[in-house]
């Protein structure tokens with residue numbers, strides 16, 4: 001059985017705790033490796049070594065740190081196929097989608113190449129008589145990144161790029177379900193010139209996370225995962241005096257107005273609802289057509305498109321639109337939720353429950369499913385399904401549709417499809433959601449903006465990557481400097497004896 005260890009002080013090392021978690025191949029349902037779960041002692045040593053390495057790294061001038069990011073970006077590009085394969089083999093997503101996973105992480109590294117400009121301070125000349133005032137941004141020290149299974153390349157890169165380029169050391173704890181991509185990324189960062197110890201990848205479960213949250217050296221915690229864990233981590237990190245930005249789950253709605261181009265809206269819903277088996281925090285899981293005519297026409301356009309979707313292992317290449325879900329438990333939870341939707345009175349228009357793939361009978365597959373007539377009180381509406389299940393909630397008016405979204409406890413992403421600029425502007429201005437798409441279903445901001453949801457989709461006040469991330473990973477020091485008049489007036493040009 002393949003064993004996956006940790007990346008410590010520039011080397012792959014085996015775990016010594018004797019504890020492991022199984023890493024599955026979700027397409028076959030087989031255990032393909034086991035990943036070491038670090039002990040407290042292993043974690044503490046990794047943090048102590050990172051603390052030492054960080055001092056020199058922080059003193060390295062920003063342009064040199066930027067050059068490491070440039071070389072890192074080039075290596076990620078060169079290793080794109082290898083990284084994508086690692087993502088697919090542990091996560092199960094298709095190879096083109098896995099390349100997108102790497103690409104959207106790489107784009108954050110590209111922005112980090114220009115970090116010197118981001119880290120410039122402020123200066124006021126002559127703020128008072130002989131007084132200058134300036135503010136500088138300094139790294140925090142050792143920070144932690146805790147990441148989910150669903151983007152094994154992108155989210156670790158969102159964490160490590162800004163934190164490292166700003167002069168911090170990072171302890172990265174990737175998801176124990178997809179640990180390998182982070183280890184290869186760490187190796188590439190070292191090849192790019194990152195000093196040993198500045199990036200430590202410590203695999204583990206709750207034990208390692210709690211160890212990070214309680215360790216006095218850890219200055220900040222960047223977390224991405226489900227809402228209950230995000231809320232827990234935010235609370236515990238804050239209680240321990242750490243900075244924390246914790247991004248959680250989602251229930252993203254897309255409004256389809258009667259004037260929308262319904263073919264384009266249907267295509268968008270297919271990609272955003274079923275891509276990556278719905279395991280994206282920016283997936284659209286609720287379609288909200290406005291008016292009965294729009295709803296009927298939309299369902300009519302969705303059904304044949306959904307029935308054409310091909311589900312299978314990533315190794316089937318272009319013959320597959322999406323792969324399995326991550327675990328058996330996840331598959332069972334999704335199937336249970338579909339059953340509950342039927343029991344609670346929603347109309348299951350396309351039923352993906354009985355999908356079986358020849359040769360992959362034990363894989364964690366769920367077929368694409370579509371519900372109509374979903375209401376607010378149903379479990380399929382209330383819970384984040386995180387599977388290939390799209391729910392349709394019919395709204396009578398635009399205001400009803402908007403209110404539905406406003407009342408939802410999540411606020412990660414949302415979209416509206418319409419031909420009317422006035423409606424689109426009104427929506428973008430009033431909706432209480434962090435990322436908004438207008439005729440654009442998955443509005444993940446480009447890397448020079450910042451990513452973050454509202455409400456229960458994020459805890460903490462700064463977003464991830466972009467300008468917000470540089471603020472998060474640095475602290476401000478403000479200096480008020482007065483220089484008394486000295487040599488300028490007092491200088492004597494004649495040669496005289498000292499008193």
Ligand code: NAD
Pocket residue numbers: 146147148149150151173174175176204205206209210224225226227229230247248249250280281384386412453457
């Ligand atoms: P998860 O919350 O189960 O795990 C995330 C991380 O937390 C992992 O590293 C895991 O080891 C750790 N963890 C799990 N349980 C813990 C516990 N009890 N105590 C301490 N640490 C714990 O999330 P997941 O299933 O890996 O990822 C899917 C979730 O992530 C979905 O809810 C999805 O919406 C969300 N997500 C959000 C964003 C965003 O930016 N808002 C992006 C991607 C995914």
